[in-house]
Amino acid sequence: MSDKIKTILYPFGFAVGFLIIWELAVRLFAIPVYLLPAPTAIVSVIDANLGSHMMVTLMEALIGFLLANILGFITAVIFVHSKPIEKGVFPLAIALKTTPLVALAPLLVVWMGTGYSSKVVASMLICFFPILVNSVKGLKAIEFEAWELFSTYKGTKWEIFWKLRLPTSLPYVLSALKISSSLAIVGAIVGEFVGANKGLGYVVLVSSYHMDTPVMFSAIIASAACGLLLFWSISWVEKKLIFWQRVDEV
Amino acid sequence: MTSQVIEMQAGTGQQFGGNQSSPANREIAVSLKNCSLSFGEVQVLNNVSLDIYKNEFLSILGPSGCGKSTLLRLMLELLKPSEGGEISYSSDKPSIGMVFQKPVLMPWLSAIQNIELPLGLGEKKKFTKKEAREKAEGALQLVGLQDFKNHFPHQLSGGMQQRIAIARALAADPAVLLMDEPFGALDEFTREKLNFELLRLWESPDTSLSTVVMVTHSIQESVIMSDRIVMMSPRPAGVEAIIPVPLPRPREVGMEEHPAYYQTVKELRKRVKHL
Known part of the structure; x- marks a missing residue:
């Protein structure tokens, strides 16, 4: 085999x-079914309705994930090119990171209502830090000699960024994406817990009120599936993009 | 510590370096005058003066960490000497190529793309895409790796990677090639092979190469390859002695048997002990 x-x-x-x-x-x-439903009982409650809730959560998470990673990467680029900004803003980013998202989520709902946006922002908040830290590290990870090589041949700042820093940072960026791919779902669901009328978080909450454990299980499994889907997609991209690094098969 | 050129006498009284025209009337490629350099508190170079000629293979030999590499970086203008020091080039500033101890290849670029990389850098593009490709292919051929054009660095051996690095330096048609322990990380077999390969490239009319400055910590390598060897003193490094190598050109495998080879190695050994 x-x-x-x-x-x-x-x-x-x-x-x-x-x-x-x-x-x-x-x-x-x-x-009893309210304690632990059998797998067949869980499967029997999976329907199109659950699918639509899953799509809602997946979209919120995906949008938050994309926006956070774009913003985080741009912030990292700014940090790498400006020491004062890095020194000034990094502590704020750490403060944000250490604030529990669960504590912030009600505030987001107060500000943005129970629609999509509060979940997208919750997702962004949780995805922002990994990409920021890893990108800063990756963009700075260039070999000194490689920098000298570019300087010897009069490479411009733009060329050093585009042809050296950016490709060097890719492995770091991709591992941040892998970390935050599952966090993004957490962010969206926490947002839904606080105030929503659709999404997997909403389904989990409502079914817990009704002691409808099979539905609860189906929503939990669906949220795990969302995380896996994102994670596997990123892993696939990583393998294609960073072909020069052997991914550990452990 | 002042720099000085030491005339070497062989035991028999015969003058060394007799097969070369006297340095005084040769054309200078790069000239360093009274170059000193400190990194913070640490003085690395102490009043180094050195003339490097056209059509010359020069080795810089010295204990590790003595500032040999720093000397190359001065010539590359990556570093500036402290006040009073001066670096000048032949009337038309020669194009300079650089080879590091590590290959420093971009792992995301294929062999040919790595060689093309420096050709496309800088605000003024010197070559069109087509010209760059042709030059890169020519350079790849010079180092004999044309069959590995589309291979990526992780698919190549250490020796092949370093040959790609040499091809990258040659692609821009440099008149001066600076090498910082280029073969230091290679095994003995590959190293010897590449030593002679480099000499062939330097002698070849297909390359524009006129001057090679190679930093090394191998006495044997410096003797078999160079016309002159610059002995550096420990930090702060100064020029301890400049020793001509009286071996005929072209250098061949087996010249280690030559009495002049033996005598030069012996002389260098003696000086190393005195440092």
């Missing part, structure tokens, strides 16, 4: 085994 098949088959096999044990345990011990 090839290694590639194994990496797919093994986790798949274990997951199926786990689900079977779960199903059997629920039926054998007659666990």
Whole structure:
């Protein structure tokens, strides 16, 4: 059996085994459904309605993720080219990072209402820091000799940025994207908890009021699926884009 | 510590360097006068004066960390000497190529793209895209890696990577090539092979190369390759001695058997001990 098949088959096999044990345990011990619904009970409540809530959360997270990463990268570029701005603004960024998002989320809803925007901003807040820190690090990670090479041949500041700093920073940027891809979903769901009428966070909250545990489970699984989807997409891009670095297959 | 040119006498009294025209009437490529340099409190270079001629292969030899590399960076104008120091070039400023100890290739660029990179830098574009490609291909051919044109650095061995770096330096048709321990990170076999390859390139009429300045810490390498060897003293580095190598050109494999090779190595060893 090839290694590639194994990496797919093994986790798949274990997951199926786990689900079977779960199903059997629920039926054998007659666990009440409000405590732990069987996998089949969860599957039976998955419908188009859940799909539309999932799309809402995914879009909020995705928009927040994209905006935060664009803004974070631009901020990093400014930091790298201006020491005073870096020194002045970095502590503020750290302060923002250390403020729990859960504490900020109600404020966002007060400011922006219960629509999309408060979730997008919550998502942005949580994604902003990883990209900022990693981009600053990556943009500064150029080899000194490479800088000398560019200087020897009279490379302009723009060329040093475009042809040296930017490609050097890519591995750092991509690992920040991987980190924040799952955080983005967290941000959107926290936003939905505080005030929303759609999205997976809203479904989780409402179903908890009704003790509708199967629906709750379906929403939790859907949110995990959103995170995985984002993470895998980024990993795929990373492999294509940073072909010169061997990605550890551990 | 003042710089001085030391005339070397062989044991038999025979004058060394006899097969070269006397330096006095040769054309200067780069000239350093009274160059000193400090990094903060640490003085790196102390009053270095050195004339480097056209059509010359010069090695700079000295203990590690003595400021040999700093000397190259002065010639590249990446650093400026402190007041009183002066660096001048032959009337028309020669184009200068640089090879570092590490290949310093961009891992996201293929071999040919790496060689093209410096050709496309700077505000005034000297070459069109087509010209740059042709020059890069020519340089790749010079180092014998035309079959690896589209390979990426991580697909090439250390020796091949350094040859790409040499091709990159040659592509812009430099008159002066500065090399900072170019083969220091390579194994002995590759190193010897590239030593002679570099000499062939320097002698070849296909390259515009006239002067090579190579920093090295290998006595043998400096003797087999150079016309003159500049011995540096420990930090703050000054020119300890300039020693001509009386081996005939072209240099061949096996010249290590030559008595002149042996004597020059012995002389250099003796001086190293005195440092």
